[in-house]
Amino acid sequence: MRTYLDCYPCFLRQALEAARLTSADENQQYCLLQRVLDELHQFELTSTPPEMGHRIHQIVRREMGVRDPYQQAKVVSTRQALTLYPRLKALVAEADDSLRTAVRLSIAGNIIDLGVTQEYDLEGTIRRVLAQPFAIDAYANFRERLARADGVLYLADNAGETVFDRVLIETMNKPVTYVVKGGPILNDATRQDAQAAGLSPVAAIVDNGCDAPGTIIRLCSQEFRHLLAEADLIIAKGQANYETLSETAAPIFFLLQAKCPVIARSLGVPVKSIVLKDGTLNTKGSS
Amino acid sequence: MRTYLDCYPCFLRQALEAARLTSADENQQYCLLQRVLDELHQFELTSTPPEMGHRIHQIVRREMGVRDPYQQAKVVSTRQALTLYPRLKALVAEADDSLRTAVRLSIAGNIIDLGVTQEYDLEGTIRRVLAQPFAIDAYANFRERLARADGVLYLADNAGETVFDRVLIETMNKPVTYVVKGGPILNDATRQDAQAAGLSPVAAIVDNGCDAPGTIIRLCSQEFRHLLAEADLIIAKGQANYETLSETAAPIFFLLQAKCPVIARSLGVPVKSIVLKDGTLNTKGSS
Numbered sequence: 001m002r003t004y005l006d007c008y009p010c011f012l013r014q015a016l017e018a019a020r021l022t023s024a025d026e027n028q029q030y031c032l033l034q035r036v037l038d039e040l041h042q043f044e045l046t047s048t049p050p051e052m053g054h055r056i057h058q059i060v061r062r063e064m065g066v067r068d069p070y071q072q073a074k075v076v077s078t079r080q081a082l083t084l085y086p087r088l089k090a091l092v093a094e095a096d097d098s099l100r101t102a103v104r105l106s107i108a109g110n111i112i113d114l115g116v117t118q119e120y121d122l123e124g125t126i127r128r129v130l131a132q133p134f135a136i137d138a139y140a141n142f143r144e145r146l147a148r149a150d151g152v153l154y155l156a157d158n159a160g161e162t163v164f165d166r167v168l169i170e171t172m173n174k175p176v177t178y179v180v181k182g183g184p185i186l187n188d189a190t191r192q193d194a195q196a197a198g199l200s201p202v203a204a205i206v207d208n209g210c211d212a213p214g215t216i217i218r219l220c221s222q223e224f225r226h227l228l229a230e231a232d233l234i235i236a237k238g239q240a241n242y243e244t245l246s247e248t249a250a251p252i253f254f255l256l257q258a259k260c261p262v263i264a265r266s267l268g269v270p271v272k273s274i275v276l277k278d279g280t281l282n283t284k285g286s287s
Numbered sequence: 288m289r290t291y292l293d294c295y296p297c298f299l300r301q302a303l304e305a306a307r308l309t310s311a312d313e314n315q316q317y318c319l320l321q322r323v324l325d326e327l328h329q330f331e332l333t334s335t336p337p338e339m340g341h342r343i344h345q346i347v348r349r350e351m352g353v354r355d356p357y358q359q360a361k362v363v364s365t366r367q368a369l370t371l372y373p374r375l376k377a378l379v380a381e382a383d384d385s386l387r388t389a390v391r392l393s394i395a396g397n398i399i400d401l402g403v404t405q406e407y408d409l410e411g412t413i414r415r416v417l418a419q420p421f422a423i424d425a426y427a428n429f430r431e432r433l434a435r436a437d438g439v440l441y442l443a444d445n446a447g448e449t450v451f452d453r454v455l456i457e458t459m460n461k462p463v464t465y466v467v468k469g470g471p472i473l474n475d476a477t478r479q480d481a482q483a484a485g486l487s488p489v490a491a492i493v494d495n496g497c498d499a500p501g502t503i504i505r506l507c508s509q510e511f512r513h514l515l516a517e518a519d520l521i522i523a524k525g526q527a528n529y530e531t532l533s534e535t536a537a538p539i540f541f542l543l544q545a546k547c548p549v550i551a552r553s554l555g556v557p558v559k560s561i562v563l564k565d566g567t568l569n570t571k572g573s574s
Contacts, residue, residue: 005303005313005316005317005320006303008299008303008320009296009297009299009300009303010296012295012296012299013296016292016293016295016296026292029292030292030332033292033295034328037324037327037328038328040324041321041324041325045317
């Protein structure tokens with residue numbers, strides 16, 4: 001998905017929020033914003049929004065000498081989500097269609113997205129997403145592809161959301177490779193965050209070799225690109241994975257909440273929609 | 288009030304909204320945003336936010352060759368407000384304290400602010416503002432100063448809001464000079480908008496000689512500056528007048544809704560607060 005001009009105000013907001021997480025004083029925030037304005041000037045609208053996000057957060061981390069402004073927030077999100085884990089498991093166990101409920105819960109966990117908003121109501125979101133109709137619902141296709149798949153390549157999104165992913169992975173009962181970021185970016189899950197969420201016993205955790213939001217394939221490691229090319233079935237979580245992979249030919253399903261108006265418009269759904277989108281239609285020569 | 292870094296995303300949003308009102312295509316919008324990024328780069332944080340707003344809208348109007356992107360919106364707002372006029376008058380007539388109710392209604396009308404949001408619920412806002420406690424309430428001082436004043440210099444804000452101002456002016460029963468903008472800026476009222484709202488029979492309409500939001504005194508006409516210096520009592524409506532006059536020594540009262548977080552913080556009140564603030568405390572040597 002390309003970048004729209006409506007993303008520009010949002011880029012500045014995100015830069016400012018990240019700067020403040022590093023405890024930058026106002027003068028430092030001002031200098032960082034000036035740098036981001038320069039980057040915006042040169043930015044090509046044909047690039048995806050996460051490419052600009054990548055640059056913004058590189059600037060903030062480098063200029064402020066802070067390796068991971070979101071580290072503390074990620075620890076807190078994971079801890080909060082873990083306290084909900086027994087309830088999530090019970091919801092799946094009691095469900096008529098446990099896979100469908102686990103899919104919904106995984107999408108509910110996608111509310112933990114500090115690139116969009118610093119505040120979220122996790123328990124309210126779970127209630128909402130369990131009851132809400134899907135705006136795009138490729139569940140039948142997803143279940144069928146999953147039944148046939150030898151394994152799943154699962155592209156993670158945020159720390160904390162990882163716990164919700166774990167519930168889906170435990171429910172799918174397939175070998176899963178869980179792909180996290182190669183370095184800190186926003187509140188996206190890294191290997192450490194996935195481990196803290198209890199993913200190690202249920203999936204092979206690998207990183208994509210890149211510290212951009214979403215999956216900017218050309219910046220990812222050779223190893224990850226090989227996994228992507230060979231994957232039987234890919235689950236891509238969250239907005240940034242949709243933004244960066246929406247036009248990629250691959251056996252991919254996007255699971256997300258459409259939290260921003262630009263992405264909602266690209267998907268053709270209202271803001272706050274829940275989406276399970278079949279991206280396999282992009283696949284060249286696929287059945 | 289100075290500019291804060293939180294205003295930057297909002298400046299870009301406002302530029303984009305104004306550009307779209309001129310029917311600029313995406314390439315033109317892109318070029319306009321590039322120009323605004325340049326301006327932002329050079330902008331001094333010691334300036335007030337309306338000074339940047341002034342530049343943004345100058346760029347949009349000049350580059351797009353459109354004299355007044357908000358003209359149609361202003362006509363619609365005024366027409367909508369005029370249909371409410373009989374009800375506003377009835378509310379004042381039935382009130383225990385008609386002046387206080389008219390003040391509230393004038394503040395309710397301040398929701399018609401297309402610089403903040405393109406959509407507003409006017410009738411819902413009237414109900415809310417009639418019931419809502421003031422976050423800052425200098426009504427006692429205001430009433431006393433008004434009783435002693437020979438006349439009122441009334442600094443208008445937006446078209447449509449003008450109808451609510453008219454109700455307050457009719458209730459105050461003092462000679463009023465109603466100050467509008469010297470040229471189109473956002474949906475701020477110009478002479479034509481004030482006339483369309485029925486202000487001519489109840490106030491002397493003058494313009495401030497400037498097409499900036501709020502009241503940037505150094506850009507205003509000599510005549511207006513004279514009126515300001517000589518005024519017995521000044522009513523300043525809306526956020527932009529607060530932003531540009533909050534540190535001015537004058538017998539001034541600010542009537543507004545705090546719609547933006549930065550202005551709310553400057554006033555020390557929550558967003559959505561209604562405010563009647565006594566600015567006479569800035570007055571050097573005033574009683």
